Amino acid sequence: MEIGIFGLPLSGKSTLFTLLTGVEPHSSHKNEAHTAVAKVHDRRVDELSKIFNPKKTVYATVSFTDIPGYDLSANQKEKNRILQFIQNSEAVLAVVRAFKDPSVPWPTEAYTPVKQLETIETELFVRDMEVVENRLVRLEEAKKKRKLSSEEERETELLHIIEKGFEDNCFASQLELSEEDMKLLGSLSLFTAKPIIVAINIDEEQLSTGNYPEREALVQRIEQNGFAHIELSGKIEAELVELSEEDRELFMEELGISESGIERLSGVVYQHMGLISFLTVGEDEVRAWTIKKNTPAKEAAGKIHTDLERSFIRAEVIPYEEFMTIGSMQEAKAKGLVKVVGKEEIVKDGDIFHVRANA
Structure with a gap:
């Protein structure tokens, strides 16, 4: 990031x-x-390092x-x-x-302070307006020569939505565009998005x-x-x-x-930015990993190593706050506080996460 x-x-x-x-x-x-x-x-990493x-x-x-x-x-x-x-x-x-x-x-x-922010906003707006206008011109020229692909048709729609937003002093990030739509516009690298x-x-x-x-x-x-x-x-x-x-x-x-x-x-x-951290612990390493909110367990495992995502079986999870009331992974397991989850389980901020995978 x-x-x-x-x-x-x-x-x-x-x-x-x-x-x-x-x-x-x-x-x-x-x-x-x-x-x-x-x-x-x-600070969670600091406290876990004291224990492990x-x-x-x-x-x-x-x-x-x-x-x-x-x-x-x-x-x-x-x-x-x-x-x-x-x-x-x-x-x-x-x-x-x-x-x-x-x-x-x-x-x-x-x-x-307000004038500084206005200036920054204006510069970002002006740059993006030029990018959007230029892209629309290129798409219009392409349309005269051939049939646009479904992706290009959708991109044209999105650019007009963004253009209208600019007229209303609305940043692209405020337009509630889907993740799929944002990927379609990704190559433009819109600053206001x-x-x-x-x-x-x-x-x-x-x-x-x-x-x-x-x-x-x-x-x-x-x-x-x-x-x-x-x-x-x-x-x-x-x-x-x-x-x-x-x-x-x-x-x-x-x-x-x-x-x-x-x-x-x-x-x-x-x-x-909609980010969270999950934690891995052990004698070798205590570590924080950054992922997007609502990331499923299998995908989170891939953050540690791509092999773990491919061979994922299950994960053992305990929230940090809950673990700290015990202070021992062995005891936490004995008391049934460590939950075994499948690949679709959503990883939460502060989850202590251990992957079980095929060798």
């Missing part, structure tokens, strides 16, 4: 990228995109791409180059700056008061567009990373937060 981090220059997106991945983009390459992998911190004491502990991972700042004063060719970095991303993390910092002056006060998470970058005072410029209007706009959002402070997150575990907990207590913004961001991303 790859998520593109997008925003105006000086919004704090590169700081967020570094906090997520531990990789700091080189200042001499600021006009290039940088991709790195972030561990999805999961495995040789290896593996967290789920997400790839993030720090897209160059979208400079509104740049020429259209440069803007298009930057937008192209979104092409391969499965989702967009749009960073909106609400914090005030004289040491990092904002180019213009006109770019309020991608899940969008807005990270509102605030300062310490704003975090403690829960107040910042245009908060109500910004959140309302985000919700109207079907986006997810999270409020976090890049500056505070950077300070938390430098602290020892003990000092970190004390500082978070003072701030009145139980989880860091980076930890919360993972949860927001998973929820908005």
Whole structure:
């Protein structure tokens, strides 16, 4: 899974990228995109590792791409180059700056939080409008020469639906298109069809008061567009990373937060993208695996290894919370808490999952 981090220059997106991945983009390459992998911190993995004491502990991972700042004063060719970095991303993390910092002056006060989001939306809309129009022209030209296939006929219908949605300022992701329809449009890589998470970058005072410029209007706009959002402070997150575990907990207590913004961001991303984690445990490894919600057991087994999906017989499953009340797999089995399920059983978030397969 790859998520593109997008925003105006000086919004704090590169700081967020570094906090997520531990990789700091080189200042001499600021006009290039940088991709790195972030561990999805999961406290369930930590607790299970304490019990099983495995040789290896593996967290789920997400790839993030720090897209160059979208400079509104740049020429259209440069803007298009930057937008192209979104092409391969499965989702967009749009960073909106609400914090005030004289040491990092904002180019213009006109770019309020709402205006920043409007700008991002407009750029995504305009790009997709061009893509949809160009594709419709090509399909119309093809229709003059030959009979369109059933897939092309359906694609034409869908493109007109999306075009009408654009006229109503509606993102493609809000149009309730089926998974099959989205696959049909997949080659177009519509930006407005991608899940969008807005990270509102605030300062310490704003975090403690829960107040910042245009908060109500910004959140309302985000919700109207079907986006997810999270409020976090890049500056505070950077300070938390430098602290020892003990000092970190004390500082978070003072701030009145139980989880860091980076930890919360993972949860927001998973929820908005319809993702969950299941867990595998043992002396060799404790690991979290990422799958889509409503994934059946056999398909989930394939996430571990394709051979397990092919030779799947059954799976043994116990929810994490239930297991933690016992703390021993042997005892959990003895008490009948471990359920044996077939290939169609839907795997749930936090399920501890063990596959039985043919040799």
